[in-house]
Amino acid sequence: MPDSFESIAVLGLGLIGGSIVQALAHGGYRVTGYDPDPIEAAAARGTGYTVAASAAEAVAGADLVVLAMPLPALDGALAAIEKQLAPGTVVTDVGTLKEPVLRAVRSRLPGVRFVGGHPLAGTERSGFLAGHPLLFRDAPWALVLEPDTDLQAWLSLAVLLCDLGAKPVPTTAAEQDAAVARMIGLPHVLAEALALTGLHGGQLGLSLAAGSYTSGSRVARTRPELVATWCDGNPALVGALDDAIATLTACRDTLAEGGSVRTLAEAGYRARMQWEDREFGPVDLPADPERLRQHGRDGGWITAVVEKDGPGLGELRLLGMRPVR
Structure with a gap:
């Protein structure tokens, strides 16, 4: 089975990072947060969560580091932790865009076990106090699986995300x-x-x-x-x-000529209902990167990582769901 994480550091305690800290703590994980904003740090500490005094302190001894700061702050955060990461540490992030993060991590932390991530959850509110431990329940979570991604690290993160109630979606940075x-x-x-x-x-x-x-x-x-x-x-x-x-x-030109928006409205209605009315079925996948990436392209996600008995005793399999209609 994939490795489990004993100590997790979350750098950035806004809506997403704060919700991750809360979800992990409620799930029984040992988690330490850090935020350079004293207001966010105080909000987390004041509600009972462990908050370090610096990014370097937060990641000391961690086997998983979650980068949850805005993209402009990423390079400074990587510089602050690059000499503190223990060998084998897995690093992930929660940024919306994955290619810029992938480039930054490869440049600053070459060789690190990095798996890009993006939870599709949140609201228009921000800050630690806007967070919630159930924010990621049933939420898609893009989990980047590049040709050079450490598969063991990817699988370990997939297990963790399933434990939080999220739906890991295998993808590449460019496709995401x-x-x-x-x-x-x-x-x-x-x-x-x-x-x-x-x-x-x-x-x-x-x-x-x-x-x-x-x-x-x-x-x-x-x-x-x-x-x-x-x-x-x-x-x-x-x-x-x-x-x-x-x-x-096209809509503007149609109206200018005295026409109707009905054609557009009908097409938009069909598109929305096609999305809402999708039906899903279970799938059983091998721990094969290309099969997993295709599963993501097909609109699927992972629900569990298991070991199955059979001819390949202890063979690792991934259970998931994908659209069937």
């Missing part, structure tokens, strides 16, 4: 970034545009704002510097915007 361009970056850009368009319509429109406006622009309440880290440096977002602009332009 292309997907989140459409599912995270684009929705945030559209929400900002909607918020601005509504504001420019005047006070009457704002007083009449109801569910369509408030739901569509909800994530515009997210801290702008975080939105930038989720969007900047992702070439795939340009292509996603091109597709959205083409759709909006």
Whole structure:
């Protein structure tokens, strides 16, 4: 079976990092947090969690380090811990974009057992006190499996994430970034545009704002510097915007000619319902990286890592789910 983690360090105690600390502590894991912001550190310490005085102190003796700081702070964090990591330590992260993190870690910590990660969970709120130990329950969690990823480290993280109730999704950094361009970056850009368009319509429109406006622009309440880290440096977002602009332009031209939005509304309805109405079935997979990556491409995730009896006694298998319709 994959290795279990005895001591875990989480660097960054915002919404995601703080929720990881809480989830791990509630799950019985020994976890130490750290945040350079004294307010976040005090919030975690004041609610009963172990918080170190420095990043180096937090990672001392840890066999898993979780990088949960914003992307601009990543390089400084790596510099602070590079000489403190014990041999064999597994390092993961929770950033939205995976390729920039992968490049930074390979540059600063060559040879480290790094497995990029991205939990698809959260709200527009931020900070440790916005976190919750059940934030990741049933949430997809992209878990990067590159050709040079340490498979044992990947499997150990998959076990941990399943234990937290998350749904590990095997993927590559490039494929993950292309997907989140459409599912995270684009929705945030559209929400900002909607918020601005509504504001420019005047006070009457704002007083009449109801569910369509408030739901569509909800994530515009997210801290702008975080939105930038989720969007900047992702070439795939340009292509996603091109597709959205083409759709909006066609709609605009149809209306200008006296036509109807019904065709677009019907297509959008079918797309949304196709997503909502998916049905899933169980799968049994070998611990083979390419099979696992294909499972992720097919929309699947991992539910458990087990040893099965049979001709290959003690053979490691991964149970999962994927769409069947």
